[in-house]
Amino acid sequence: MPNKIEVLNIKKSFGSLGTIENVSVSLEKNKFVSILGPSGCGKSTLFDIISGLEKPDRGDIIIDGINCIGKTGKVSYMHQKDLLLPWKTILDNACISLQVKGLRIRQARDKAGTYFNLFGLSGFESYYPNQLSGGMKQRAALLRTYLFSDDIMLLDEPFGGLDAITRRSMQLWLLGLLKNFKSSILFITHSVDEAIFLSDRIYLFSKRPAIVKATFDINIQRPRDYKTFTSAHFNEIKEKIINLLQVE
Amino acid sequence: MLIAIWEIISRTGSVPSYILPAPSIIIYSLFSNFSLMGRHILVTVYETLVGFIISVFLGIIIAIIMDGLPFVKKVIYPLLITSQTIPIITLAPLFIIWFGYGYLPKIIIVILICFFPISINLLQGLGSVDIELINLLKSMGASKYQIYKIVKLPASLPSLFSGLKIAATYSIMGATIGEWVGGKDGIGVFMLRAKYSFATDKVFGAIIIITVLSICLLKLIEFIERKSMPWVAYEKNDTLGEQI
Ligand SMILES: Nc1ncnc2c1ncn2[C@@H]1O[C@H](COP(=O)(O)OP(=O)(O)OP(=O)(O)O)[C@@H](O)[C@H]1O
Ligand SMILES: [Mg+2]
Numbered sequence: 001m002p003n004k005i006e007v008l009n010i011k012k013s014f015g016s017l018g019t020i021e022n023v024s025v026s027l028e029k030n031k032f033v034s035i036l037g038p039s040g041c042g043k044s045t046l047f048d049i050i051s052g053l054e055k056p057d058r059g060d061i062i063i064d065g066i067n068c069i070g071k072t073g074k075v076s077y078m079h080q081k082d083l084l085l086p087w088k089t090i091l092d093n094a095c096i097s098l099q100v101k102g103l104r105i106r107q108a109r110d111k112a113g114t115y116f117n118l119f120g121l122s123g124f125e126s127y128y129p130n131q132l133s134g135g136m137k138q139r140a141a142l143l144r145t146y147l148f149s150d151d152i153m154l155l156d157e158p159f160g161g162l163d164a165i166t167r168r169s170m171q172l173w174l175l176g177l178l179k180n181f182k183s184s185i186l187f188i189t190h191s192v193d194e195a196i197f198l199s200d201r202i203y204l205f206s207k208r209p210a211i212v213k214a215t216f217d218i219n220i221q222r223p224r225d226y227k228t229f230t231s232a233h234f235n236e237i238k239e240k241i242i243n244l245l246q247v248e
Numbered sequence: 249m250l251i252a253i254w255e256i257i258s259r260t261g262s263v264p265s266y267i268l269p270a271p272s273i274i275i276y277s278l279f280s281n282f283s284l285m286g287r288h289i290l291v292t293v294y295e296t297l298v299g300f301i302i303s304v305f306l307g308i309i310i311a312i313i314m315d316g317l318p319f320v321k322k323v324i325y326p327l328l329i330t331s332q333t334i335p336i337i338t339l340a341p342l343f344i345i346w347f348g349y350g351y352l353p354k355i356i357i358v359i360l361i362c363f364f365p366i367s368i369n370l371l372q373g374l375g376s377v378d379i380e381l382i383n384l385l386k387s388m389g390a391s392k393y394q395i396y397k398i399v400k401l402p403a404s405l406p407s408l409f410s411g412l413k414i415a416a417t418y419s420i421m422g423a424t425i426g427e428w429v430g431g432k433d434g435i436g437v438f439m440l441r442a443k444y445s446f447a448t449d450k451v452f453g454a455i456i457i458i459t460v461l462s463i464c465l466l467k468l469i470e471f472i473e474r475k476s477m478p479w480v481a482y483e484k485n486d487t488l489g490e491q492i
Contacts, residue, residue, distance in 0.1 A: 051387040073389020083384045087402045087479045096398055100388045128479045148388055 002065050004029050004152050004184040005050065005075070010059035012045055018209035019045050020056075025203055025212070027152070027184050034187045034195040036241070037205030043188045044080055046210075047154045050186070051077040063152070076148035080156040080188075082141040084129035090140050091116075091125040097148030112147055118177065119143045135166045142174075150181055156188045168226070171197055175224060192241050196234055197224060204244060214244055269449040277449040278456065288438040289457060295351050295423040295434065296465070299358025303415060306359065307366030308408070314367075315374040315400075316392070332364055336422070340429040354426030354434065361422040362415035366408070373407025374400055409473040416465040420458050 007025040019042040027033045035043050048054040050061055052072035060067055063074050076097070084093045091109055094116075098108035116122040119139045129137055138158055145153055158174075159167045171194060178185070189195050195202050202216040220233050228234055251271050257263055258270035265273065278285075314321035336357055343353035377400050385395045427436025435454050442450035474480075 048383075053383055053387055072387055077384075077387045079380060079384060079387075081380060083381055085381065085399065085402070087405070087477065096385075097388055099398065100385065100390045100394055128482045130479065130482045 003027060003062075004064060005186065006060075006062035007046070007050065008060040008062065010046065010049060010056045010061070012042065012049060012054070012056045013209075021209035021211050023059075023205070023210055023212055025186070027186050028200075029184050030182055031200045032178070032185045032187065032198055033201045033203070034189055034199040035203050035205060036189060036192065036195045037210060038207045038245075039190070041205045041208045041210040043205065043210075044156055047077060047156050047186075047188065050154060051075055075152040075154055076145045076150075077154045078141055078145040078156060078158055080160065082129070082137045084137055084140060084144075086129055089126050089128055090121060090132065090136075093129065093140055094143045094147060097144050101148070112143070115143055115147070119146075120173065134162050135170055138162065138170065139173075146181075146183075150183050152184050152186075154186045157190065158187075159194065160190065167191075167194070172226065174198065179223070192238055192245075193229060196220070196237050196241075197228060202241070204241065214241075216241065266446045266448050269452060273449050274452040274456070277447075278453040281450060281453065285435070285438060285453070285457065288433050288435050289461070291351070291434040292420065292423050292427065292436070293461065295354040295426070296358055296419045296461075298351075299355040299423065300362055300415065300419045300465075302355070303359045303362035303366055303419075304412065307363040307411070307415075308370060310363075311367045311370035311374060312396070314371055316396075321371075328364065328367070331360075336360055337425055337429075340426055343426070344430040349430050349432055353429075354423050354431065357426040358419050358422040361418050365414040365418075366411040369411025369414070370404055370408045373404025376407075377403040405477055409469065409477075412469050412473075413466060416469050417462055419465065420462045424458060 003026045005025070005027040007023060010020055010023045012020040023042075023046060025033070025035070025046075035046070037043055045054065049056050049069075050063075052068065052070050052074065055070045061069050068074050084090075085096070088096070091112060092105075094112040095103075095105065095108035098111060099105065103111070113125065116125060119142065121136060121139055121143065124132065124136065129140070132140065138161075142155070142158060145155070159170050162170060175198065187195075187198065196218055199218050202218065203212050204214040204216070205211070206213045216237060218237060220228060220231070254268070255270050255272060258265060258268055258273075269277075310324070314324055339360070340353070340357060343356055347353040347356065381399050381403065382395060385399055390398070423434065424436040424439070427434035428440060431437050435457055439451055439454040442448075442454065
């Protein structure tokens with residue numbers, strides 16, 4: 001089966017600042033792949049390149065077998081900040097992706113509304129982002145991302161700003177949610193636990209300018225739950241990754 | 249308090265009433281001349297509103313064009329700034345010569361005064377929209393039109409309204425200046441006639457009318473501002489408890 005996304009030998013600098021030295025990443029269909037790396041190593045930049053917002057200095061981005069450098073609209077991209085529009089209600093924020101795809105606002109609202117329950121947001125349709133908690137904002141942003149395309153999703157630290165308890169419950173919620181979806185997901189995180197818990201594979205990036213330092217295939221069986229965090233297999237992988245991070 | 253002192257000073261006759269009439273006299277003359285003033289007020293309000301509405305459209309369109317096409321901005325922006333250094337009052341006689349004594353020259357003066365703050369404020373607002381929000385739409389492959397409609401215009405509403413408020417406070421004054429220079433009716437004309445006959449109470453009455461009209465226009469804009477930006481009311485609200 002061809003890979004959904006193939007990132008090949010990408011290099012990117014901003015002026016004299018070498019950000020990504022040489023990175024190759026592949027995402028298979030229906031898989032969850034995480035990118036783990038120190039702050040400022042170019043993870044978000046890589047997502048900008050995959051989504052077509054930035055052009056790489058060198059290398060290729062193959063999406064569903066087609067070279068997509070500089071082409072936007074091919075994947076759905078949840079940015080590091082929630083980027084909800086403060087002047088739109090949660091429902092209308094979720095609708096943006098459908099509107100961009102050409103749906104009228106009425107149809108968009110009907111369609112988006114049916115997902116509110118699944119995303120734990122029902123009853124809050126007419127609230128403005130400022131009236132919501134951090135976790136709810138992230139779920140709203142995730143819903144907007146999902147509505148744009150459930151095929152390939154790039155999620156940039158979706159739980160980065162949340163407290164530990166909320167974060168843990170969001171991770172469990174996301175896993176439950178994904179059971180019903182056929183999405184292929186590329187996920188950025190700082191948290192080793194989060195990466196192991198959610199992923200089928202982890203790419204470990206070096207510090208800037210980034211190269212892929214190691215890859216880990218995570219074979220912990222699914223369904224996973226909160227017990228996974230304390231299992232022997234989980235801790236074995238965690239130790240390996242932490243040892244590698246220590247070397248830096 | 250100030251008004252009370254003013255009343256006493258005028259009443260005791262230490263200042264002649266053609267220089268400073270007592271407030272009570274001003275109010276009295278305001279009411280007794282109201283039927284006569286009514287027509288003048290309507291004319292001024294008409295000139296102001298027409299000029300103001302045209303300014304709003306013109307200001308918004310020019311701001312969007314300058315924001316969307318940087319090379320147009322390079323040409324127009326310096327011209328706009330220079331145009332504002334020309335005192336309007338010196339142009340007014342020209343407009344009278346060109347366009348006669350009707351409403352048109354006054355409307356043009358209102359436009360010249362109002363459109364600048366609207367345009368410049370909106371332009372500044374459009375220019376400072378969070379680039380990441382724009383990128384979000386771009387990553388979805390949104391068109392320029394969609395980016396304006398969904399992000400840029402709503403994001404710059406606060407700037408637009410601050411421009412509108414500045415314009416509103418000057419608009420009535422603009423029309424009045426136009427009427428001073430030449431016209432058959434309007435509050436400015438009424439003021440001139442009152443001045444020639446040393447009817448200082450009427451001049452003061454006109455000043456009050458102009459002030460009240462300006463405030464009304466300002467309040468109207470503030471009302472529309474609140475209605476069109478309902479989310480602002482929630483900006484300081486506490487967030488709800490986490491519900492998972
Ligand atoms: N548009 C840009 N122009 C110039 N430099 C940039 C630009 N975007 C990113 N950079 C630089 O590239 C480097 C990598 O940024 P990036 O946001 O990709 O890091 P990151 O790995 O996502 O970090 P974090 O984990 O903190 O989000 C940073 O040093 C940043 O300053
Ligand atoms: Mg980042």
